[in-house]
Amino acid sequence: MSAAPVHPGTSTSRRRRGLLAGLSSAAVLAATATVPSAWAEHYQASLEGSMFEIDDDANLAVDVEGNRDWANVDQVFDDDEPSGQGDDSYSGGVKEDTSCPGETTGSIPNNKSDLLQFGTWVEDGDPGFLHMYWVRVSEPKGTTLMDFEFNQSATDCDTGPNKIRTDGDLLLEYSIDQGGARAAMTLRRWDAAAGLWGPATDITAAADAAGTINGSPIDQTDTLTQDQSARTFGEASVDLDAIFDDTKCTSFGSAMLKSRSSDSFTSQLKDFISPVPLTLTNCGQVKISKQTDPDGATQLFDFAKSFGTDPSSTDRDTFQLADDETESFTNVLFGDGYTVSESSLPNGWSFEDIDCDASTGFVTEGEGQDLSIDLTTRTVTFDIDDDQDVLDCTFYNKALADLTIVKEVEDAPGGQSFSFTEDVPGGEGDTGTFSLTPTGTGADGSDSTGADFHGIDTGTYTVTETVPAGWNLVSATCDDEDLTDLLAEDGDGTITLGAGDDVTCTFVNERERGAIEITKTRKHAAAGGTAPHAGVTFTVDSDLQDEEGEPVFSTTVQTDATGTACVDGLLYGSYTVTETVPADYVSDDTTQTATVSVESTCGDGKEATVSFVNTPLTDVTVTVDSLVPGGTASTVVCTDQDDTTVTPDTSTPGTDAALGDLTVTFEDLEPTDPDATLICTITVDP
Incomplete structure (x- = not known):
């Protein structure tokens, strides 16, 4: 059986990928949900619920198929500087309570807890387990003492290898008497107010920790690049319940290994391996982002959350997001059935989708599902049960559109009502009707639709006017020509509305x-x-x-x-x-x-x-002119075709009536007038 090698003699921190490191943590847990009975009986050092092998005779190999050991995990580890004058170590006289101990080189002989390597790996669970190992050059006489320090701050001390300590930083002490097989594990926390480590808690006795040492040599041909003699490799596990307060988020970002000169806590520190980055936390993360159509909208959208966060945080249960904004929660306590939802929509907006594809550490369907999306209620429901769980969801909204239909006439409307049919987007036969009644000519007398057409879905609408008898549609236009294809001849027009559009279309009629x-x-x-x-x-x-x-x-x-x-x-x-x-x-x-x-x-x-x-018309004039003045006395009598005497329109005596002159005139005679047929009898009276 082979395993990934330990590489002494280098000083660069690395992550080693084991044989099964490509499996997700969810897949690992699913494959090893129960502890095989044979393994449980043989490896009594391993903690209950953990699938990591803390062997009675510590090693790096996987001894039972399906389990975890250093050979098949992606641990964080680092090597010490090579032994000799270039090997780094703590300065003389510094102790564990020294907040920023100094360092020197060449002061650690091979028989004085000279370190080679250390590593850590965090096993997923509820909340999980922290696993550690150490490797040293040789076994010194007396007690084996290894101190693992975990810091929350990433800030380096001004002197020495340590990080600046923060209240609550962690010190795990691994101690095995000479010849012993099981380590005693204690836990201390940094007391920032006192400037020293707090009292030790025996976490081994509480079954929250277990540690062992190799009683047999580990052959070079097996797992290491050099032979490791007995009692030069040790490993330990700690239940994260002993480390974390489940009501408070705590995150450790680095780990380091130290050795001491004796089993007294106040004894001098000796060798160290500098801090290496790691992620050790009892909280997950939630990121909620907003995207709108059109892009760049300043509208604020309301959200509500139910997931627990560290009580010391200022996170609120409600928050608001505008387009391209993100609300991040980095201290989400482990828990089940959490929700985040978009509250009631602002006027003028529709909900489109929720995309959580950027999330990590979740099962979205089938057995073990711990993330679901309800588009109807705009809600994401999820569990946070691992420090690698990152809920990353984007909520999408689209601005609704406003459409105004205006009816104008160029002639006095006379109370005429104009009817329209409107087909909604989707082509599913959903139609509506409305009518508009202008009160006068032109824009001043126009009628228009109101709020019923504001805040409507985007898409292509068909608006058709039923042109009444005696009227013509002379034009149908929109104020945005790119959004309309209106047909003025029959009043049937398509209007394409995009997100946030505000379009006014005017139908103009005149009488036939x-x-x-x-x-x-x-x-x-x-x-x-x-x-x-x-x-x-x-x-x-x-x-x-x-x-x-x-x-x-x-x-x-x-x-x-x-x-x-x-x-x-x-x-x-x-x-x-x-x-x-x-x-x-x-x-x-x-x-x-x-x-x-x-x-x-x-x-x-x-x-x-x-x-x-x-x-x-015709005028008829009869004139009698006595050639000898006064010589004759003539008369004119005219009758019509019925022998009825017709009175002339005018009768003018001569210049001297006594002389017998006479003029009779019949005026404006129509051809069809019975009186137009004249029979005139002129009597010349000598």
């Missing part, structure tokens, strides 16, 4: 319009009976009146050479067309009504039409 074509003809004998009548003026008035009783629309037009005139741009409705009859004509009907109900323009053949026919 038509035209009235006026045709004007006249009777004209010389033209063959009828002819177009140019230059005739017509007035077109809307039947709809304003508050003052005046038509809301009125215009005048004149017929062209073809006898036609046209007015377009007319709102649907009834219009009165009135002719201004030219002089010397009579109209059959001076006023007509036209109804505009079809969208049209002049010349497209869809206009509403009206026609007017005028008739020319």
Whole structure:
């Protein structure tokens, strides 16, 4: 059986990776959850619950498959300087209570606890175990004394190899009488106020520690780069329950090994191996981060936690995070069923996801699961039961969007309501309807959606206007052209909203319009009976009146050479067309009504039409002129076709009535007028 070698003669601190060091701590515990009975009976030095072999005859090899020993763990270790004049050691007269003992070189003979190497490894558990070993050059006479010091501070002393001591630093004393097989282990803590180590606690008697020494040589061909004689290698285990207060977080960041000249605690310190970094703590870590879309949001999001932290800390049970911020808790006490959750969402924001992939030391599914995520309640539930447990979760939120739909009209709305259908993102047929009713023309009379469209999910919306009869949609635009593809022809438009967008889309309608074509003809004998009548003026008035009783629309037009005139741009409705009859004509009907109900323009053949026919008038004059003044006395009597006497419009006597002169005039005779057929009888009376 082989194991990783110990390398004496170097001074650089290293981590040695054993045969099974690639296994995660969770996998190691799962593979060795119970102590094999044969091993338990044979290796009575190992602590209950630990899978690490503290052998009666200490060694580095794994003697029972599935267990741990120095051959298959990733321990932290370091070597002493080679023996001789270059070997470092403590200065004369320094003791354990010396807070920063000085150092010298070449003062440790080979038979005076000259050290070669030491190492440590922390075994996961509840809370776990600290394992240590030491290697020395030879066995001196008397008691074997090894002191392992664990410091919380990483600050070096101004002189000597030690770290600055902090209240609660740890000193584990390993002591075996000459010829003994089991070590007595005691624990002391640094009393910063007194400036010395506190009283020793026997942790072996309490079954919180165990230590042994090799009673047999360890052959070079077995595990070491040199032969190790008996009693030159020792190992020990300490239950972390004896080290840590489970109500307070404590972290040790370095370890070192020291030897003393005798079993008296106040005896002089001899050799040392300088501190090496390690992680020994009874707390895990929690990191909660926030990411938002869009990036850079200043909105604060509320969080609540239930996990325990060191009572001396200022950590609060609630905290807030903005985008790209992280809240870190480095003193999370071991415990189960901890939670951290994002509280009620701020207005205008949606929750997207929780990503805990950066976490270490957790089982996320199956047997032994100790981390779960509930997206519905925005909660992470987890256990912290190892100093390597680091919960690292990022909560993702997306800003909701605001959409405003504005309805404008270019014509008096007259109480017209405009209906819309809105399809929500996702394409699952979720629709909604709403209506807008402008009160006037332009922006001042517009109507718009309110809060119902604020704080909505991002995505592509389809907004469709149902254009009412008699109206046209003339434009549909958004204030951000990159976010819209509105179709003005049918009122169907897609609006893509991103996180935090505030978009206003305006639909503009105007009434449909038509035209009235006026045709004007006249009777004209010389033209063959009828002819177009140019230059005739017509007035077109809307039947709809304003508050003052005046038509809301009125215009005048004149017929062209073809006898036609046209007015377009007319709102649907009834219009009165009135002719201004030219002089010397009579109209059959001076006023007509036209109804505009079809969208049209002049010349497209869809206009509403009206026609007017005028008739020319004729004047008839009968004149009697006595050639001999006074020579005759004539009379004129005219009758119509019914032999009814027709009275002339005018009857003018001559210059001298006595002379018999007479003029009779019939004016404005229409061809169809019965009186227009005149039968005049002129009697010349001599």
